[in-house]
Amino acid sequence: MIAILHFFLALFVSPLLFGIINKIKALFAGRKGPPILQLYYTLFKLWQKSRVYSKTTTSIFQFAPFVSLTCVICATLIVPFAGQKALLSFSGDLILFIYLLAFSRFSIILSALDTGSSFEGMGASREVSFSIFTEITLLLSFTVCAIKAQTLSLSGIYTYFSLQMLHPTLLLIGLALIIVLLTESCRIPIDDPNTHLELTMIHEVMVLDHSSTELGIIFYTAYLKLWLFISLVTGLFLPTLSFFLKEFYSLGAIVLLTSIIGIIESVMARFRFIKIFDFILTGLALAFFAFVLQVVGIL
Amino acid sequence: MNNFSYFLMIVIMLINFILIASNNLRNCIKIVAFQGALNGLLSLFFPGENLTLTTIIISTITFLLKGLFFPMFLFYALKKVAIGKEIKHLIGYKTSLLISLLALVLSFFLAYHLFAPSQISFFIITASVFTTFIGLFIIISRVKAIMQVLGYLVLENGIALFSFAFLIHQPLLVEIGILLDVFVAVFVMGITIFYINKEFDHINTHKLSQLKD
Numbered sequence: 001m002i003a004i005l006h007f008f009l010a011l012f013v014s015p016l017l018f019g020i021i022n023k024i025k026a027l028f029a030g031r032k033g034p035p036i037l038q039l040y041y042t043l044f045k046l047w048q049k050s051r052v053y054s055k056t057t058t059s060i061f062q063f064a065p066f067v068s069l070t071c072v073i074c075a076t077l078i079v080p081f082a083g084q085k086a087l088l089s090f091s092g093d094l095i096l097f098i099y100l101l102a103f104s105r106f107s108i109i110l111s112a113l114d115t116g117s118s119f120e121g122m123g124a125s126r127e128v129s130f131s132i133f134t135e136i137t138l139l140l141s142f143t144v145c146a147i148k149a150q151t152l153s154l155s156g157i158y159t160y161f162s163l164q165m166l167h168p169t170l171l172l173i174g175l176a177l178i179i180v181l182l183t184e185s186c187r188i189p190i191d192d193p194n195t196h197l198e199l200t201m202i203h204e205v206m207v208l209d210h211s212s213t214e215l216g217i218i219f220y221t222a223y224l225k226l227w228l229f230i231s232l233v234t235g236l237f238l239p240t241l242s243f244f245l246k247e248f249y250s251l252g253a254i255v256l257l258t259s260i261i262g263i264i265e266s267v268m269a270r271f272r273f274i275k276i277f278d279f280i281l282t283g284l285a286l287a288f289f290a291f292v293l294q295v296v297g298i299l
Numbered sequence: 300m301n302n303f304s305y306f307l308m309i310v311i312m313l314i315n316f317i318l319i320a321s322n323n324l325r326n327c328i329k330i331v332a333f334q335g336a337l338n339g340l341l342s343l344f345f346p347g348e349n350l351t352l353t354t355i356i357i358s359t360i361t362f363l364l365k366g367l368f369f370p371m372f373l374f375y376a377l378k379k380v381a382i383g384k385e386i387k388h389l390i391g392y393k394t395s396l397l398i399s400l401l402a403l404v405l406s407f408f409l410a411y412h413l414f415a416p417s418q419i420s421f422f423i424i425t426a427s428v429f430t431t432f433i434g435l436f437i438i439i440s441r442v443k444a445i446m447q448v449l450g451y452l453v454l455e456n457g458i459a460l461f462s463f464a465f466l467i468h469q470p471l472l473v474e475i476g477i478l479l480d481v482f483v484a485v486f487v488m489g490i491t492i493f494y495i496n497k498e499f500d501h502i503n504t505h506k507l508s509q510l511k512d
Binding site for chain 1: 305309312313316320393396403404407416
């Protein structure tokens with residue numbers, strides 16, 4: 001029952017996180033900023049618009065956003081929240097999670113290539129080259145957690161961990177996951193979501209030709225993905241509390257991490273393109289360090 | 300207490316990664332100083348269980364020397380030679396990171412042959428060998444002579460860790476002697492850097508092999 005509530009919470013509240021990030025960025029810049037619910041209005045506006053398709057595109061271009069959204073919603077089904085079991089959990093679902101995200105990314109990349117624009121092809125190529133490293137990092141981090149918790153399901157892992165057994169390994173994985181989070185959700189040290197300058201765009205460039213509902217769906221997928229990754233990071237640091245306190249703590253932790261992302265975006269500039277790989281590789285190194293510590297079995 | 304020393308050693312190992320990743324000379328000096336200070340702190344937990352006066356004296360001296368004096372002296376030398384804060388690498392960031400990961404695995408492998416993984420010494424040996432590797436790697440892969448001094452200090456930190464692993468209870472005189480050696484070495488290297496800079500107007504080691512009148 002509670003798992004169903006968590007699932008709908010993720011579906012409905014996820015655009016709010018971007019609203020919080022935008023609000024914090026505005027506050028740092030001394031502006032009033034858009035209302036926190038702005039992204040719901042944007043989604044609603046996009047929903048009402050009529051669609052425009054380029055003549056060069058095929059049906060792949062029209063399917064892709066829906067496939068991508070479906071994959072991420074399926075991933076939402078298996079990600080636990082607040083130390084409770086997820087709606088679906090079975091042994092090996094952490095591998096399914098990684099592949100669902102990969103498939104969602106793959107469909108967007110296909111649609112970007114389908115437009116035949118060299119510009120979007122460049123974005124697709126960048127997206128793929130980043131994801132090579134983030135996927136390994138994610139897999140290594142999950143492996144460490146899986147060894148520690150002796151289970152192969154995400155629900156099992158996240159019900160096992162609590163803040164009382166705070167290990168250095170867990171901190172390393174937390175850091176690595178935050179780097180993955182920033183990369184996967186295209187936030188500032190990696191990619192500036194506001195930029196529309198040709199050379200700096202990575203993610204935005206792939207969706208230039210999409211319009212109306214489909215663009216809205218792509219936005220919504222990004223919101224949901226951010227929610228998933230934030231709950232994966234915060235779920236690692238959950239204290240043992242009573243049921244309701246845990247729920248409040250998780251929500252608070254999610255808002256806190258979102259605010260931290262907002263602050264990072266306000267005080268940092270985007271990395272030079274070559275430096276991004278260094279940043280992502282740092283995450284990989286942290287995850288690998290944790291992995292070696294765990295495999296040797298000292299902690 | 301046992302957990303805390305594990306934590307300290309992980310921080311010492313992470314510092315090695317940061318050192319490999321860092322591009323800023325001033326930051327590097329601070330990071331190495333922090334590592335040295337942690338080393339001093341760690342020596343309080345070894346050897347043995349009970350704190351003796353000797354351990355406290357050695358720990359304090361290490362802490363002050365590595366955590367305070369060396370960075371101050373190196374900053375002073377840096378001001379004297381007036382060079383930029385950018386570090387030049389002979390080996391790039393990504394390759395350095397991969398090499399350090401390999402070094403990590405290798406040091407675990409070496410430690411595995413010395414101790415059982417359940418012993419705390421196993422982890423100290425790993426940290427020690429890893430730190431020593433990184434020290435050597437910094438010496439060969441960085442261009443500016445001041446990084447060689449830092450590499451030497453990291454190397455020394457690694458060797459100091461090594462002695463904790465065997466729970467060697469060295470006499471005060473020996474420990475003080477080792478610290479004096481390091482002190483003199485850093486002092487001499489600092490002065491040498493100053494004179495290299497005065498003679499050649501740079502402290503790039505790979506240019507030193509060029510012939511000059």
